[in-house]
Amino acid sequence: MSVGAQTKASGSPDSGVADGGGRGLDLGKAAGMLFGRLSVLPVLVAVAWLLVGLPLLLLGVFTPALMLAISLPVMAVLVYFGLRLLPVGLEEAPPFGRSGPARTPWWAVLGVVAVAVAFGVNQMIYHSQFIIITRDPASYIQFAAWISHHGSLPIPQDNRAFGGTDGYLSFNSPAFYQVGRTVVPQFMAGLPMVLAAGFWIGGVNAAVAMGPILGALAVLTFGGLVARLVGARWAPLACLVLALALPMQFTSRSTYSEPLAAILFLGGLCLVIDCLRAEGVAARILAAVAGLALGLTFVVRLDGASDILPVIPYCGLLVWRRRPQAWPMIGGFVLGVVYGIVDGVVLSMPYLQENWTSVKPLIEISIAVTVATILVTAIATIAGQVAGGKPSAPQWLRARGRNWLTTAAAALPILAVIAFTVRPYVQVVRATGTSAFEATIAGYQLAAGQPIDPGRLYYEISMDWVFWYIGVPAVIFGAIGAAILLRRALRGGIPVWTLPLLVFSWAIVSTLYRPAITPDQPWASRRLVPAVLPGFILLAVWAVSWGSGWLRKRQIAPVVRGAVVAICAAALVLPATITTFGLHVERGGPVGVRLTADGLAMKRTYQGEILTVDRLCAALPAKSSVIFIINGGSKAGNELAEVVRGMCDKPSAIWLSSNLHPVRALIKGVYRAGRRPVLMAGFANILKPFGGPLRHIVWLRTQEDGSVLTTPPTDTQPFNLSVWMSEPPR
Numbered sequence: 112m113s114v115g116a117q118t119k120a121s122g123s124p125d126s127g128v129a130d131g132g133g134r135g136l137d138l139g140k141a142a143g144m145l146f147g148r149l150s151v152l153p154v155l156v157a158v159a160w161l162l163v164g165l166p167l168l169l170l171g172v173f174t175p176a177l178m179l180a181i182s183l184p185v186m187a188v189l190v191y192f193g194l195r196l197l198p199v200g201l202e203e204a205p206p207f208g209r210s211g212p213a214r215t216p217w218w219a220v221l222g223v224v225a226v227a228v229a230f231g232v233n234q235m236i237y238h239s240q241f242i243i244i245t246r247d248p249a250s251y252i253q254f255a256a257w258i259s260h261h262g263s264l265p266i267p268q269d270n271r272a273f274g275g276t277d278g279y280l281s282f283n284s285p286a287f288y289q290v291g292r293t294v295v296p297q298f299m300a301g302l303p304m305v306l307a308a309g310f311w312i313g314g315v316n317a318a319v320a321m322g323p324i325l326g327a328l329a330v331l332t333f334g335g336l337v338a339r340l341v342g343a344r345w346a347p348l349a350c351l352v353l354a355l356a357l358p359m360q361f362t363s364r365s366t367y368s369e370p371l372a373a374i375l376f377l378g379g380l381c382l383v384i385d386c387l388r389a390e391g392v393a394a395r396i397l398a399a400v401a402g403l404a405l406g407l408t409f410v411v412r413l414d415g416a417s418d419i420l421p422v423i424p425y426c427g428l429l430v431w432r433r434r435p436q437a438w439p440m441i442g443g444f445v446l447g448v449v450y451g452i453v454d455g456v457v458l459s460m461p462y463l464q465e466n467w468t469s470v471k472p473l474i475e476i477s478i479a480v481t482v483a484t485i486l487v488t489a490i491a492t493i494a495g496q497v498a499g500g501k502p503s504a505p506q507w508l509r510a511r512g513r514n515w516l517t518t519a520a521a522a523l524p525i526l527a528v529i530a531f532t533v534r535p536y537v538q539v540v541r542a543t544g545t546s547a548f549e550a551t552i553a554g555y556q557l558a559a560g561q562p563i564d565p566g567r568l569y570y571e572i573s574m575d576w577v578f579w580y581i582g583v584p585a586v587i588f589g590a591i592g593a594a595i596l597l598r599r600a601l602r603g604g605i606p607v608w609t610l611p612l613l614v615f616s617w618a619i620v621s622t623l624y625r626p627a628i629t630p631d632q633p634w635a636s637r638r639l640v641p642a643v644l645p646g647f648i649l650l651a652v653w654a655v656s657w658g659s660g661w662l663r664k665r666q667i668a669p670v671v672r673g674a675v676v677a678i679c680a681a682a683l684v685l686p687a688t689i690t691t692f693g694l695h696v697e698r699g700g701p702v703g704v705r706l707t708a709d710g711l712a713m714k715r716t717y718q719g720e721i722l723t724v725d726r727l728c729a730a731l732p733a734k735s736s737v738i739f740i741i742n743g744g745s746k747a748g749n750e751l752a753e754v755v756r757g758m759c760d761k762p763s764a765i766w767l768s769s770n771l772h773p774v775r776a777l778i779k780g781v782y783r784a785g786r787r788p789v790l791m792a793g794f795a796n797i798l799k800p801f802g803g804p805l806r807h808i809v810w811l812r813t814q815e816d817g818s819v820l821t822t823p824p825t826d827t828q829p830f831n832l833s834v835w836m837s838e839p840p841r
Contacts, residue, residue: 140199143215146343147385148194149224150335153328154378154404155193157305157371159186161407164304165450169457171263173304175311193400196393197385215343222347223334230354231327234363238323239717241365242315242724242758243750243832245815246634247298248365250286252318254296255306255366256757259318264300264458265293272736272762274780279773280738280764284752288461294756297462300454301411302368315721315758318366325370326363330354332377333645339384340611341653348680349652355687356580356644357711357824358636361816365717369640372412376419376641379404380614384607386436398436399443402426406447408641410454413466417473417621418642419444420480421613427484428609431491469627517601524593524616528586531574531623540570548629555631555818569630569820573623576636579823581644582686588679589647592654615646631818633711648683655679693825710825716814717830723811727751728759730808730836731789736781737763740792742771747793747809747834762786774801778839790837801839809834 163182167173241248257266268282270292283289286297296303305325309318330350337349353359362369382401386394405422408415422444429437455463463470541564544552549565556563577586593616599605600612619642626638655676662672688694693710731737737755739748748765755763766774774790778801781788790798795805815830 140214142217142220143338143343144197144199146215146220146223146335146338146346147197147381149220150332150338151193151197151378151381151385152190153332153374154382155190155400156186157374157378158400158404158407159189160305160308161301161410161450162403165300165410165454168258168262168264168300168304169453173258173262173307178308189400192396193382196389196396198388215338219338219343219346223331223338223350226347226350226354227327227331227334230330230359230363231323234323234326234360235320237364237713237715238319239365239715240319240720241717242319242720242754243717243811244285244753245750245830247286248322248367250297251302251306251366251368252315253287253753253757254298254300254303255310255318256315257296258300258303259307259310260757260760265290265295266756268292268294268764269762271784272781272786273738273764273777274784279766279768279777281767282752282764284765285749287753290461294753295459295461297465298368298459299410299413299451299462300458301407302366302371305371306366315724319721322363322366322370325374326359329363329370329373329377330359332374332381333649335381336377336384336611336645337649337652339381340608340649341656345652345656348655348683349648352581352585352648352652352683352687353645355684355691356648357633357687357691358580358639358644360691360712361633362637362640367637367640368412369637372408372415372418373641373645375404375408375411376415376614377645379408380611383440383610386440387434387607390435394436395439399439402440402443402445403447404443406444407450409448409451412641413455413462413470414627414638415641416448416451416477418614418618419448420477421617422610423477423480424484425610425613427488431488517598520601521594521598524590524597527620528574528590534574535571538571540568541566542568551629555820558818559820561820570624570626572821573626576632576639577623577643577647578686579632579690580636580639580687581647582683584679584682584686585647585651588651588654588683590650592650592652592657595657596650596653611649615642615649618642619646631820632822632824633816634818651683655683690823711827714814714827716816716827719811719813723809723832724754724758727755727808727834728761730806731755731759731761732787732838734785735761735787735789735838736784737761737789737791738766738774738777738781739763740766740771740774740790740797742766742769742792742797747791747832750832751791751809751834761789771797771800779841782841788839790839791834793833793835795835798835798837801837803837803839806836807833808836 160178160182163185164173164178167177167181239248242252244250244253258264266287268289273280281289282294288295288297306318306321309321313320330353333353334346334350337346341349359370361367379401382397382404386397386401389397402422405419408419426437426441426444429440543566552567553563553565556565556567574586593612596605596608596612600608622638622643626635628635628638658679659672659676662675691710692708692712694706694708696704697707699705737759739752741748748763752763752765755761766777778788778790790801790803791808792798795807798805809832811830811832813830814827817824817826817828
C-alpha cells in the first residue's frame, strides 16, 4: 500500500498552512479550515492534559494549581501550533476522479456542529449520577474524586484510625484493591485525570457532567474524520448515525472511558491524514502529535493498546517509503505507549494482573508485530537500495498480477462479515470463569428464563450486537465500502485510507471475535464505541458516496440520484433510531395502530445518588472511622466503602467475617486511637447488639441499567440501597 503522494509545498495557496494561505480565502476554504480545526481541537486539548497530568500524578503533586500552571502553557503551545500547521481546507478522496482540495459548504460544518451540540444537550438532560460503585463509571468517579482531593496514589488504608487492628478488617472493595497497607484503584488513569478537572470546577455534579461533554466532542471528532476521508457533505449523516446509536448514548450518559478513547483514537487518525498533506516542519510536527494521540489511547483504556496495534506496521511502511513523517510519528507513538506502560505498571498493576489472560497475549502479539515490522522494513529497505529503480509493490501488482490478487483480497471484508454472521449457527463460546462471573451470568439467564449455562460468553453473537445498534444496511454498506477501498489501497490509489483501513479492520475483527467483556447489554455495547461502530459507519457512508458518484458518472438524472441517496441515508438512520428509542407499532389509537417508544433513549438511570452520598457524608461525625459489616446478605460495604473514603474523607473498612464478637474489641481500639467508631450495615438488626442509636441514613430507590443477553436492551431495572448506621458507646 502506498502511504501518500507528494503534495504542494506547505504555505502555498492551494494546500499551505493557515497563515500561508489565509489571504483571500474563499468561503469554501474558510469553512473547511474551520471544520478541520474544530475537529482536532478536542484531541489536542486532551493530549496536553494527559501529557502533563500523568507525571504530576506519579510525583504525587496532581493539584489544580500545578496542572493549570503547567498544562495551560503546554496546551496553548500545542493548540496554537497544531491548528496553525493544519493544511487549509479539507481534501477529499472522492470515489471517482483525482483527490484534491474541495470546497466545504457551511451547511456541512453547521450540520456536524448541530448534531454534536444536540447530542451533548440530550445526554446532559438524561445523564446519570452514577457515583455509588456497582460498575465502572462510578469506579472512575471515585478514582477521580481521590486524586482531585489528594493528588497522589496509592490510597492509604489508614490502619491507625482503626486502632491498628491488622487481620480483622478488609480494605478491598469493587475496583479498589488492597495491596499491602495501601488501596490501589482499578483502571488506567487517563479518564480519572480528566474527570478530576470536573471536580475542581464544580464538584461531583460537574464531574458526572463530563460524560456528555466527552461524548459530544467524540461525535465532533468523528465528523472531522469523515470529512477528511469521505467529504464534508457526508459528515452530518455519519455523525447523526453515530449519535443515534445506543452504545454511544449509553457510554456518554455516564463516565465511561470509551468517549475519551474515541477522541484520542479518531482525532489521532485525523492528524495522521493532515500530516500526510503537509510537508516540511508542519508535516513532522503534526505526525509527532498524531502518534502521541494514538499512543495515549493506552492511558485511557487498556483495550486501546489493541486498537492501536496496526500503527506499528504503518510506521514501518512510512520508514520504507522514506516519508518525513515516519520518525516523528514513531517518536510520538512510542512516548504515548510508554505513558500507558508506566501508568499500568506503577499505578494499576493489580488491574493488569487481574486481566493477565488478556494482557499477556496482547504483549506477545505487540512484540511479534514490532519485531516483524522492523525485520520486514529493514529487508525491504535494503532490497530497494540494491535494486535501485525497481517498481514499487503496487506497480508490480498491476504489471504482474493483472489485478487478480487485489480483487481476491477485496473479498476479505465481505467474507469476514459473512463468517461473523453465521458464527452463532456453528459455535457456542464458553470458558471457565471465576465463581462470581459465572454466578452473574447464571443470574442473567435465570432472569430471562433461559437455560442456565454459567460458562457461556455469548461472543458468537457479537455481530448481532452491531446489527441491533446500527442495522444490517450499515454492515452491508460497510463491507462493500471496505472491499472497494481495500482493492484501491492495495493498488496505491488512496494513500490517506491506508492507516484507517488497517486500524478499523483490526479493531472490528479482534473486537467481534473476542469482546472480552461480561456479555450483558447494554453493558457489553461499550466495546463497540471507540472503533467498531465508527468504522462501520465511516465505511458505509463512503459506500453510499461511491454509489452516488457511480450514478453521476453514468449521467443518471439528479432526481434519481437524490432518491437513491435518500433511501440509503434512511437505511442508515432508521435502524439506530428504532433500537435506541425502542420504536414499535401496537394496536390502539384512533386508526387502530399507534407508534410507541419504550427504548432507553429517554430513560434516566442512577438518579439521586449524589444527594444520597451528600446525606451520608453529612451524617458522619468528625474524626469518625467507618466500619461496614457485611453479614446476613448485606453488601452495603462493597458499594460505599470507597465512597466514604474518597468523597466523605473518612477512613473506611469492611468487616467480612460472620463472627461478630471481635467487633467489640475493634470498637475499643478505635476509641483508643482518639476517633469515633461508626458501624454501618444493610440491616438494623446487625447493629443492635453493639448499642448506640440506630439511624437509617441511606434509603436509595432508583433505576440502573438493565442486563439482557440475547436481545437489544429496552428497559432499566430497580436499584435499591439501604444502609443503617450506629455510633456504639465505649
